Amino acid sequence: MTMTLKQYLKPNTAVRPPVPSPEWWTPTGRSRGKRHFKFASKASSRGVAIIDDTAVESEARAERKGTLVLRARPDTLRVVEQSPQVEYVDANGVVHPHTFDLTVFRTDGKKIAVDFKPAAMVKRSGIRELHAVLVRQISPRTADQLLVLTERMYTRADLYNAELMHAIAREDFPKDDEIVLKLIRRMKGPASIADLVSRSKLGGYGFNATVRAIAAGHLRMTQRRLIDYSAVVIPAGTEG
Known part of the structure; x- marks a missing residue:
C-alpha cells in the first residue's frame, strides 16, 4: 500500500510527546558491587541491568534472571550484586575469600546473601557445603541468611512478571x-x-x-x- 506524504507525517497517537531523546538521558548510578569483571566473554552471558537507577552487573544469564525475580518481590527494598565479600577458614585452617553473587536488602531490615547456581550444578559445585561452613563464621551484621537460588525455585510466571516490572518501571x-x-x-x-x-x-x-x-x-x-x-x-x- 502506497502512503502519501500527509499520511506519513501524521502523528502517531500510540506514542506520547515528547519523543525520547538521548539528550535527556540521565547517567545511572555506578555499580555498588565489591567485585567486577570483564564483559567480553565467550563462556558466559555477562551484562548490566539498570535497577533502581543503578547499574547492576551480572556474570551469567541465570544471575540476571534471579536478580530480577528477587528484586520484584514485595519484601525486597534493594539489591547489590557481587556482595558481600567475606573470608572463611576451612577444615585445614586455611583462609579463603568468598564473594556472594547478590545481597538482598529486605523491607524488614534483614540482609540475604545469595549465590546463584543452575539446579543441575548445585551438588557437584559444593555450594551448599560451603554455605554450611560460612553460616557458622559469617557475622550477623554481614547477612542474616544465606541462600542458594536455582531456576527451580521460581516459576516462569515469576520471571515473566519480574521482567515486565523491570521494563515498565523505567517509564516516567x-x-x-x-x-x-x-x-x-x-x-x-x-x-x-x-x-x-x-x-x-x-x-x-x-x-x-x-x-x-x-x-x-x-x-x-x-x-x-x-x-x-x-x-x-x-x-x-x-x-x-
Missing part, C-alpha cells in the same frame, strides 16, 4: 500513576487489571501504570500467576 508517567493510585484508594475489594485499566481511561498506558503500582507495592496479586489483563489485584495490606 507520574500523571498516569496518580490516576491509578486514586482508583486504588477507592477499591473496596479485588478487581481485575482490565477493570482498572478501563476505569483509568488510559488504555495501554493504564496497564503499565497498574504494573508500576504492583512493583511499588500499592497493589498485590491475589494469585501467583502472570500479570495480564485478566489477573486480579487488591490493594496492598487488604485481606482477600
Whole structure:
C-alpha cells in the first residue's frame, strides 16, 4: 500500500510527546558491587541491568534472571550484586575469600546473601557445603541468611512478571500513576487489571501504570500467576 506524504507525517497517537531523546538521558548510578569483571566473554552471558537507577552487573544469564525475580518481590527494598565479600577458614585452617553473587536488602531490615547456581550444578559445585561452613563464621551484621537460588525455585510466571516490572518501571508517567493510585484508594475489594485499566481511561498506558503500582507495592496479586489483563489485584495490606 502506497502512503502519501500527509499520511506519513501524521502523528502517531500510540506514542506520547515528547519523543525520547538521548539528550535527556540521565547517567545511572555506578555499580555498588565489591567485585567486577570483564564483559567480553565467550563462556558466559555477562551484562548490566539498570535497577533502581543503578547499574547492576551480572556474570551469567541465570544471575540476571534471579536478580530480577528477587528484586520484584514485595519484601525486597534493594539489591547489590557481587556482595558481600567475606573470608572463611576451612577444615585445614586455611583462609579463603568468598564473594556472594547478590545481597538482598529486605523491607524488614534483614540482609540475604545469595549465590546463584543452575539446579543441575548445585551438588557437584559444593555450594551448599560451603554455605554450611560460612553460616557458622559469617557475622550477623554481614547477612542474616544465606541462600542458594536455582531456576527451580521460581516459576516462569515469576520471571515473566519480574521482567515486565523491570521494563515498565523505567517509564516516567507520574500523571498516569496518580490516576491509578486514586482508583486504588477507592477499591473496596479485588478487581481485575482490565477493570482498572478501563476505569483509568488510559488504555495501554493504564496497564503499565497498574504494573508500576504492583512493583511499588500499592497493589498485590491475589494469585501467583502472570500479570495480564485478566489477573486480579487488591490493594496492598487488604485481606482477600
